[in-house]
Amino acid sequence: xxxxxxxxxxxxxxxxxxxxxxxxxxxxxxxxxxxxxxxxxxxxxxxxxxxxxxxxxxxxxxxxxxxxxxxxxxxxxxxxxxxxxxxxxxxxxxxxxxxxxxxxxxxxxxxxxxxxxxxxxxxxxxxxxxxxxxxxxxxxxxxxxxxxxxxxxxxxxxxxxxxxxxxxxxxxxxxxxxxxxxxxxxxxxxxxxxxxxxxxxxxxxxxxxxxxxxxxxxxxxxxxxxxxxxxxxxxxxxxxxxxxxxxxxxxxxxxxxxxxxxxxxxxxxxxxxxxxxxxxxxxxxxxxxxxxxxxxxxxxxxxxxxxxxxxxxxxxxxxxxxxxxxxxxxxxxxxxxxxxxxxxxxxxxxxxxxxxxxxxxxxxxxxxxxxxxxxxxxxxxxxxxxx
Ligand SMILES: Cc1cc2nc3c(=O)[nH]c(=O)nc-3n(C[C@H](O)[C@H](O)[C@H](O)COP(=O)(O)OP(=O)(O)OC[C@H]3O[C@@H](n4cnc5c(N)ncnc54)[C@H](O)[C@@H]3O)c2cc1C
Numbered sequence: 001x002x003x004x005x006x007x008x009x010x011x012x013x014x015x016x017x018x019x020x021x022x023x024x025x026x027x028x029x030x031x032x033x034x035x036x037x038x039x040x041x042x043x044x045x046x047x048x049x050x051x052x053x054x055x056x057x058x059x060x061x062x063x064x065x066x067x068x069x070x071x072x073x074x075x076x077x078x079x080x081x082x083x084x085x086x087x088x089x090x091x092x093x094x095x096x097x098x099x100x101x102x103x104x105x106x107x108x109x110x111x112x113x114x115x116x117x118x119x120x121x122x123x124x125x126x127x128x129x130x131x132x133x134x135x136x137x138x139x140x141x142x143x144x145x146x147x148x149x150x151x152x153x154x155x156x157x158x159x160x161x162x163x164x165x166x167x168x169x170x171x172x173x174x175x176x177x178x179x180x181x182x183x184x185x186x187x188x189x190x191x192x193x194x195x196x197x198x199x200x201x202x203x204x205x206x207x208x209x210x211x212x213x214x215x216x217x218x219x220x221x222x223x224x225x226x227x228x229x230x231x232x233x234x235x236x237x238x239x240x241x242x243x244x245x246x247x248x249x250x251x252x253x254x255x256x257x258x259x260x261x262x263x264x265x266x267x268x269x270x271x272x273x274x275x276x277x278x279x280x281x282x283x284x285x286x287x288x289x290x291x292x293x294x295x296x297x298x299x300x301x302x303x304x305x306x307x308x309x310x311x312x313x314x315x316x317x318x319x320x321x322x323x324x325x326x327x328x329x330x331x332x333x334x335x336x337x338x339x340x341x342x343x344x345x346x347x348x349x350x351x352x353x354x355x356x357x358x359x360x361x362x363x364x365x366x367x368x369x370x371x372x373x374x375x376x377x378x379x380x381x382x383x384x385x386x387x
Contacts, residue, residue, distance in 0.1 A: 003297075009072060016076040019049065028081035031207035032351060037163050038207070043087050043118030051077070052091040053116035055308070056100055060108055061116030067092075067241065067303035067311075071248050078252030079259075082355045083207030085249070090160065091115050093245025095124040095168035098184070098226060098238035101310065106223045107186060111166065122186075123160030124242070125213060126170040128153070133368050134384065135170070136179045136232070140215060142171035144222055149185050151193075151218040159362070161211040162196035165189050169215070174229035182232040186224040193218040204354030239363070240316040241306070246363040247299045247316070250323035253356040254295070254330040257349055258288050261334040264341075275337065284337060288330045295323040314376035321369040324360030331356045 005013065027042060046052050054070040056062025063069075070092035077085035090096070096115050099107055099122070114120035131138040140153025151171060158167065166188045173183035187194060197212035227234050262285065265275040275281050302315040331353040335342035342349045360366045375381045 003300075005072070009069065012069060013072045013076060016051070016073050020076045020080050024077065024080040024084050028084040031083045032081065035206045037160075037209060038084055038087060040118060042084070043121070045118075046088055047116060047118035051088050052118055053096065053112065054088075054092050056091070056096060056112055056116060060100065060112035062100075062112065066308065067244065067306055068300060071244065071299060071303055074245065074248045075252045075255070078249050079256035081207075081351070082205065082249050082253060085252070086159075086208055087118070087121055089245050089249060090121055090123065090164075093242050093248070095122050095238075095242075097241050097310075098124075098168060098235060099186075101238055102227050102231070102234050104223060104225075107226065111186065114165075120165040121160060121163065122166045122168060123158050123164035124170075125155040125158040125161070125167045127155065127157045129156050129212075132157075133365055136182065138170055138172060138182065140169065140171045142169075142173045142183070142185050142225075144173075144225075147222050148219045149222055149225060151185060151187065151215040151220070153215050155213040155215075157200070157210055158213055159205070159208050159210055161209050161213050162189075162199070163209040167213070168226055170235065172229075173225075176229060179232040181229050182235070183228045184226040184231065184235055185220060186226055187215070187218060187220055191218045191220055202358060204351065204356070204358050236313070237310045240311045240313050243316040243320040243363055243369075244299060244303050244306075244311055246359050247295070247302070247319045247323040250320075250327040250356060250359040251292070251295050251299060253352050253359075254288075254323070254327040255292055257327075257331045257334040257352045257356070258285075258292060260348060261285075261288075261337050261342075264338055268338075268341075281337060284333050288333055291322075291326040291329060295319070295326045298322050312376075313372055317369045317372040317376070320359075320363065321366055321373065324366050324369075327356035327359060328353075 050063045051073050053062035054065050054073050055067050058064035074088050077088055099111055126135055128138050142149050142151045166186055168184050169187050170184050172181045174181045193216040195214045200210040265281055268275045298319040302311045302319045335349050335353055338349055341347050
């Protein structure tokens with residue numbers, strides 16, 4: 001077993017890190033201040049550098065590289081901020097991967113090159129007011145009629161709602177109950193009957209739109225069906241890769257908080273010496289470092305074992321859950337080690353704590369991941385509805 005990155009991967013990591021440190025901090029600050037997503041200029045710049053669709057097939061405009069390469073790119077960008085890295089997250093780990101794996105040729109040709117060139121962002125819309133953790137209770141319906149699909153219902157918490165150019169919408173596509181009736185359809189933003197409500201305001205994730213979305217007899221061509229009823233398993237397989245993107249975002253936020261505070265405790269003096277001289281501080285640093293290393297190894301294992309396919313639910317859930325808990329712990333410790341400065345908006349840690357917290361809810365709550373892990377241990381899924 002070889003735990004080292006290849007020379008090419010080290011070079012990629014280094015070049016993204018240099019780019020991110022040079023070009024992104026001002027943009028990230030602006031996004032945080034205005035609460036508006038990065039503009040098309042930045043998306044085009046990412047496209048030029050090959051960061052959009054790192055792991056998408058080259059025939060559709062991607063770089064055809066591995067999921068690990070995509071992790072390395074995303075981590076360096078998200079160390080600056082999650083909002084600035086969001087288009088890369090969506091293109092390398094979001095619904096585009098489901099399109100690449102399960103979409104028909106027309107869908108792949110129309111969507112993937114546009115995503116890789118920075119023209120289009122595709123978001124995923126699964127959650128509904130009454131279907132969060134209990135996702136298979138979703139009610140939004142899609143029925144086929146004369147070569148069209150007619151969609152009715154409403155969605156909640158979609159990251160990118162109102163901003164993305166297209167949405168992969170999980171729908172009930174047959175009368176079969178629960179997961180069996182679920183499929184997914186691509187809905188463009190300009191579809192007639194599609195509308196977006198007021199923006200939600202989260203604790204963190206500034207610059208990432210979120211809102212309710214409404215579908216009132218929205219009609220799209222049948223070729224926009226990503227997977228028909230019965231395809232929920234496929235959607236969840238692709239979502240295992242999304243979980244690795246979520247893990248990467250968590251890890252990047254945690255790592256950057258750690259890097260910042262490691263420097264801080266060596267500079268800040270109290271009782272006539274640097275904070276790092278106190279053993280209690282040293283122990284906090286060591287505990288943070290242990291969690292970060294473990295989170296990184298779990299993430300790398302999940303994506304390396306997937307190669308160009310999709311990761312296992314067991315490995316992606318373990319990685320996500322651990323990184324989601326790690327980012328909360330590490331940003332919390334970093335804030336405490338910085339005292340009043342950690343709590344101040346003049347320093348970067350409070351934003352990292354706000355941004356870091358959300359990943360343990362997005363993409364499936366931490367406890368739901370733990371239930372998945374236990375299910376994988378005993379080789380079955382636990383029925384949450386059993387009484
Ligand atoms: C920042 C952010 C971004 C998001 N982005 C998207 C997106 O792009 N697209 C999208 O479709 N959705 C998105 N979501 C929604 C997200 O997927 C849901 O919030 C999540 O699945 C939880 O659903 P819920 O909020 O309805 O909580 P609930 O399902 O009401 O759960 C609340 C809590 O109850 C507990 N719980 C519930 N059921 C169980 C159980 N069976 N066992 C143990 N504990 C349980 C858990 O602790 C859980 O956290 C996003 C959410 C956030 C916060």
